[in-house]
Amino acid sequence: MLRTVISRALPRLSRPAACHFSAAAIPEPNTQPEVHYNKLFINNQWHDATSGKSFPTINPATGEVICQVAEADAADVDKAVKAARNAFKLGSPWRRMDASHRGLLLHRLADAIERDAAYLAELETIDNGKPYAVSYTVDLPNVVKCFRYYAGWADKWEGKTIPIDGDYFCYTRHEPIGVCGQIIPWNFPLLMQAWKLGPALATGNTVVMKVAEQTPLTALYVASLIKEVGFPDGVVNILPGMGPSAGAAIARHMDVDKVAFTGSTEVGHLIQQASGGSNLKKVTLELGGKSPNIILSDANMEDAVEQAHFALFFNQGQCCCAGSRTYVQADIYDEFVERSVERAKRRVVGNPFNLKTEQGPQVDQEQFNKILGYISTGKREGAKLMCGGGVAADRGYYIQPTVFGDVQDNMTIAREEIFGPVMQILKFKTLEEAVERANDSKYGLAAAVFTKDIDKANYVSNSLRAGTVWINCYDVFGAQAPFGGYKASGTGRELGEYGLQNYTEIKTVTMKVPQKNS
């Protein structure tokens, strides 16, 4: 997903590197990182679940249990919301804190994460299955950068004074919304946590976060760092738990002011419904995608093949913005498919702790089965299986890098989100046709176009119905640039200055004055 660091690591060596990751070699990982925290984090303390229940978290590379983790449900959510509400009371340390000091706390959190980056990357890899080389060089640096970015915003999110008509003085205050429920997925556990916490805390909210049951470990370790750097009690509460119990309790809670969810479109519907069914809490959603990647015949072929490969296969294909419909112009179609297959065959699948590994296991049995199901549907519906298509190891949830050619728009694999290492390559003739077909989806998260022609680049990027459009690149993220979806891919934007709006209530204050002057 976040390729900036990978692609820029080399040129940066010659530059003054302010981020030490970019210049540092990847340290040899400890493949058995110790787990320090497996309970619920409420009010800066560790709690067992009220029910006493726990669930196993699994290493997807082996299918073995790493440890048991306390399982939050509605009762624990209530407890966490009370702590968050209490921390948000007028006059509380958190509410009275200088905005710049909130920023300083976020800076210190970034420093602590940077200090423990190697350990966190190990933990992320064992819990999620993503290659360690990626956890360490992509996920962790971007987590640190995201916290630093929002640290800077804390005292720069300015209201306005407004020249309204009449003898009045009018200004706006940007106030925090209150208690924010945040529900995050398993594909980028640490990074999604940073995307959610950064803007919420910079703007002064308090948080009850539910982390995915597949990948709770790194979030809980970060909870310990949140306490270490000095966030007041109750500002951040972190609950591992299941969607239908803990997640649902957050979404319909009468004392949660806002809910932010990243995950499937299917669950996004439930979240929005729960808000309507309860207290009309504000909702932001970052959901699924079926993102088109349009390759025009004048593109640099080698670069386009590599980028399209990366766009789909990065993170085992488990990206909401995966370039999962590769539209290739007819005159270069055959060569593009051939080269893409060759590239997919070269993809190194294996032990995620091996530094040469490009692709680890899928996150769990359920995803594994679902992806294999899509592959058989693809074959049945007549797409041409060019490579892969099967299981890649005898234990763990490994799937071969898979490429389908001759894919038609009406096939299931061209319409539904697979969330796995399965690439669909489609053929098109004209620009107008490509745009129309690319937009013919309920999703609108991301898109890309590869061309050297400035007019075509402008035309396509302008015409695509997607929250993010990349030109001659893919998965280029920065904390500075907003990210989110058109249509059923979501509501609202994360990252950038725009991310702050989703965590702010605007208060207009109007004061009578004796006489107005410009």
Add this chain to the structure above:
Amino acid sequence: MPVSGVQETEGTTPASPTEGKDANMTDNGHHQQSDYGCNRQSPNQNHKPQNGDGPATQNLPMPVPDPPIQYTKLFINNEWHESCSRRKIPVYNPATGALLCEVEEADTEDVDEAVRSARAAFQMGSPWRSMDASDRGQLLNRLADLVERDRLLLATLEALDSGKVFLMAYFVDLMATIKTLRYYGGWADKIHGKTIPVDGEYFTYTRHEPIGVCGQIIPWNFPVMMFAWKIAPALCCGNTVVIKPAEQTPLSALHMAALIKEAGFPPGVVNVVPGYGPKAGCAISHHMDIDKVAFTGSTAVGKLIQRAAGDSNLKRVTLELGGKNPIIVFSDCDLEHAVEHAHSGLFFNQGQCCLAGSRVFVEEPIYEEFVHRSVEKARGKVLGNPLLPGVDHGPQIDQKQFDKIMELIESGKREGATLECGGSACGQQGLFIQPTVFSNVTDDMRIAKEEIFGPVQLIMCFRTTREVIQRANATQYGLAAGVFTNDIDKALTVTSALQAGMVWVNCYNAMSVQCPFGGFKMSGNGRELGESALQEYTEVKAVTIKISQKNS
């Protein structure tokens, strides 16, 4: 002068910045009162502050004893250079008159060399130009960390070199320096251009690009803080800098130069050239290859800078100049609070602030009481060695300033103002002036019109709101103003009527890095601090691309 965050950032219990300021800025040892109205501590007296409201005595930071002065040369291209002329500037401790060290004196040739280095660092493709904005921010954050590490040493150097009270240097100047660097560290990757819906088949966007080589000339009253105010926004926007610290106070700037190198800024991005205004300063403002000049100092010199820009390459000019700032005290206010703030608003930093509240207009019914209490406060100040705890008033910066202040005090007496206390030098040696209060001052007196830049408070009487607004605005200056009242209508009327860049209501000197700072009229041009400062260090480029078909 700056008040934000006088309290330590350690811990999570936030206090309002002003509370911290009051504890630190004004009250130390004010119980010490002598019959002379001139409390003087012997330099060797081991004195402890008696103010229970201040920071706990045992936790007070202590100056570094006999601090090493490591850096005395010109800092160009991340290296230390002797000056071309081999001339040196003697640097004195104004509290004792003792020579601290000699510093290389930059002249025109050295400025040329510094500009060449800054220009090279600004070339397209250079490490600085091709650096990610977030990395520029991270460098500023790292510099803040280093200043935090060396905070005691920098505060000690600052107190030795400028005569300011060590605890003020530590709690006010250094804290503001650190916060300024961090604040602009955060802006670096948030300076957004826009995409703009122009008419026609075009796509238009703006880029906010750095201006280029910036000359910066800073004064001696807040040496390290002014250094941070100038370099932080310039660097966050991606400019390169040639900065001239004042000849009286070059030491903290040179230490900062060493930290800039240690933090990892590429060579040539910041160049520090101590020197005199008529030589190095003049060379900067006349330079044909400097794209922008920023100056903080007197209005008289501000005019020269503006003229030099006009005579040379029309470089952009921002100026932060003098003030004769009114504080308006209505009879309905909290009197003790107003007296306290008017007192610190004038006497802070020995009166050497462009922001000094040097015209206090008090409403008639409370005039006498206000004068009485203000005199008491002024008499309570403890003069002495600024390194000692308990001292809250140091020497003036140099003989020239001392003489100018004494001359203005004499003119006040001569023109008929009532000298309530002070009015003369304190002690046989050094540059100490007694905290001085004049009452019955009228608007036409020199002391009511000219910037004194010393510990001389002038208290005038007014009757109506309309009258006081008119009198407060009747000056060439327009930097800051204060108003004390509990009446919301009076507060809103006066704040909107005053011609000043900052207006404080029921507070004074309540500055913070987030808030823009600068002057109306002849108090300056442009704004420092806050988001506003970014405009002063960027050029906006509008890029328009022809497209085949526009859609909303």
